[in-house]
Amino acid sequence: MSPENAATAAKLNITAGNRSKTVEMIVTGVLIACSLVAILVTVGIVFSLLFESLRFFERVPMSEFLFGTKWSPQTALRADQVAADGAFGAVPLITGTLLISFIAMCVATPLGLFSAIYLSEYASKRTRDWVKPLLEILAGIPTVVYGFFAALVVAPMLRSTGESVGLNVSSESALAAGLIMGVMIIPLISSLSDDVINAVPQSLRDASLGLGSTDSETIRNVILPAAIPGIAGSLLLAASRAIGETMIVVMAAGLAANLTANPLEAVTTITAQIVALLTGDQEFDSAKTLSAFALGLLLFIVTLILNVISLKIVNKYREQYD
Amino acid sequence: MNNIVTEMSGAASVQNKPAVNKAPIFTAKNVDVYYGAKQALDKINLDIPRNKVTSLIGPSGCGKSTFLRCLNRMNDLVDICRVEGDIQLEGQDIYAPEVDVVALRQHVGMVFQKPNPFPKSIYDNIAYGPRIHGLTSSKSELDDIVEWSLQRAGLWKEVSDRLQEPGTGLSGGQQQRLCIARAIAVRPEVILMDEPCSALDPIATATIEELIDELREKFTIVIVTHSMQQAARVSQRTAFFHLGNLVETGATKTLFTSPEDERTQNYITGRIG
Amino acid sequence: MTSMLTTPTRLRKSREASETRFKWFGRGAIALSLAFLVFMVGSIILQGKGALTTSEIAVTVDLSADNIDPNDIEATSFDSLMKKSLRETFPEVTSRGDKRKLYGLLSVDLGFELRDQIIADPSLLGGPQKLWFTASDDADLVLSGTVDRNLDEENRRMSDLEISWLETLEQSDSTNREFNTKFFTNGDSREPELAGILSALMGSILTLSVCFFVSFPIAILAAIYLEEFAPKNRLSQFIEVNINNLAAVPSIVFGLLGLAMLLNTFGLPRSTPLVGGLVLSLMTLPTIIIAARASLRAVPPSIREAALGMGASPVQATFHHVAPLALPGILTGTIVGMAQALGETAPLLMIGMVAFIADVPSSIVEPAAALPVQIFLWADASERAFVEKTSAAIIVLLVFLVLMNLMAIYLRKKFEKRF
């Protein structure tokens, strides 16, 4: 008797397929495990930073770390030399980080935004197809290259320009690092803002143009206000990127922990100090080494907050126009 | 010709014996379907007779597709969809916990509104079902099933010399027949068709309609259609849905010539829909 | 009537002007950004060009049996023989300091180079031979014209005397410039003229391999789960938020994770491609997952329906139909992620891949450098000649990045819109 005869004569078998259930369960299990890796990594980051930071705060009070204005970590020369631990006030690093990021944002915001506006509202499709990937190249260049360029070309250039107008520009000035970092994040801002601007519904544009507004008036009065939340989100993301950027500041900004708002002076940043503390010889238990993890924790928390806020804003914005 | 295929034709003649023929293959009792809080079907009672074509008609949004997709549990894919009531295939509750949807869909195949061949060769499109269900044990058996299915779907002559070319390269009508061939290759009892001709031109439609009429010999067919002419041409029984209710069922001829319900009357004369 | 539509009023004129201005701001922003790109890449290429060629100096060496015993070549003191030959070329040099300067025209490896040439071609033995040797970095800078000879003596590293020797050599056709194969076949070295990128390149390749084999499978499977199977519950949402955030965590934080977890807790070997690759894979994971999900989402639902409607299980539908269709997109995303990983420096510094490594690593558990780290180290070095090397190493890195991105673009174009 053929299978169909059996099937129709008896009951149809709809309770068990021919495939192996165990195999499918294993596959599903593996899939779930892989996606849990993402959580595992986050947990790993939080725990390793937290754990080492707590050990640091056993030696140096948190208040000194957060509010102290002097940063000069020294390793004890002898094991019993507690006092030689140095000063761990992170304020100069925080202000240095903010100063450089601020300069970077001052460069990248106008350039990135205007590029995005031009590309999404004025440029022909052909121009877009060419210019967008070219701009993306800026994002694809490794930061160590930017750092090299900043230290080798831009800093001396600023120094000699400064000299010619009678200004004393440090060879590791915040300005050089900030300018170059700004260039690096232009494509981040332009491509995110481009998406955001493109998401503004055509009907709004038509409404404004239909009233006789020019293109630029439409952009300024209708599109930008509608896109503001999304743009804000992308700026926050760019700021978080600037704060966490490491190689440019390591190579161009140096290690002088000056508490200053003068962009022509040398400052140092959180990331540059982490690198300085953890490269070269280190004993793992010294306050100096542990302080790098406290700085890492600070960096992680700040960038996390910026990222969460910006993702929230951008998602909300997307839903609004979906 | 090969054994399996002859056996398959044999199977059909067995099925045609009046003794097996009487009982409906599907019985739906008090079926309610909800999408979230919204009720899409309300207390549907409908029997699907064996080896006949049953058409589901009604205005857009009345729940035809929803009902059709209950029959092979494609609605399971919609997270918010909830089905209540009782649907039996050959006396077995298809929503019972021990039922394996995969096995169910092997017996209740589906053809979709838009032809959706896999982006693979014509041969692989049809061989896919028999392969995953382990229906064949050798390459030559598989070849025979592919040929049989394409012949039954009236596509063999057109594609027999290019089985290795991609299925997506065929014309719309050919693609839909490929999908039908793909559905019958796993030898289901029932084939569900959701507006199978709506994306096709009149000539391709006519071909498919003929095909449906031939397939009735071996399979039970349930078809959703917006064209009353099509329902009249291909089906023996018709069910008219309206706003989530099953208004009227009956032999196609009777339903179109002397409908009992006023709503049916209005619909077939074009006053609602 | 028509005049109203055509004659510009004062207001119209100013509005038009502001329109034009606005447009030019946009053009200016793009032009400025691209000009910077050209300036930066251009100046690095110009700088790095010099490192792709190297100078050689010919010295006549007496290879007669007086100096080298043909039966026991290894017993020769090649260094002294070289120095003697140099002194014979410039007999007027007598003072000790000047002699040292004279030897400094050639690289410190001069003895080895002589030995290698003799072993490669023993028929040289027997009499005086004019042989070529690598010039030292300072001599190379003068010979290549990178350092201006007419500069004041105190502004350059080579004295007038040394330059006069080089000029004598040039006049007797004893200098030569050649493609710098050593740059591609040597490992790192303290001597710029001998330093090459092979060790760093191998380190990068090993590191990227680890990164790929860890992150690619995990990312694909995670993306498949999240896109095709995950129920819309708290857990899936939490995973999703996690992935998006991880994509924006500063890279140096991943380095700290690697230092604390992989090195100190799990005790994996420091400075190795294994650890470097693992750290980079954690970083690229979110990039690939996000790209893979987008590409799975682009597979039309009709394909899934078709498979499920035939009685394929969800696992079968995914692995037989959906995933293969999404693969080109997933690969594109993976290449982009790998390119990012290739240029990443900061996390590698954290796990100690900054050590001076001259040997070419042959396994993932040997200490190794990586290309971007090598750039960082050379950029820090004091010798003038390392500036060229750094630029050349950057060019090599950029060439790799360009190749990878071209591959990604090719894949994207080839498989674009197939359904």
Ligand SMILES: Nc1ncnc2c1ncn2[C@@H]1O[C@H](COP(=O)(O)OP(=O)(O)OP(=O)(O)O)[C@@H](O)[C@H]1O
């Ligand atoms: N996935 C879904 N989520 C929410 N509501 C749905 C979904 N699918 C269908 N509905 C709703 O269920 C009702 C019935 O839909 P169904 O698709 O069954 O109609 P139909 O009779 O097939 O219509 P048409 O002739 O246009 O195909 C409609 O009101 C529809 O809005």
Ligand SMILES: [Mg+2]
């Ligand atoms: Mg429908």
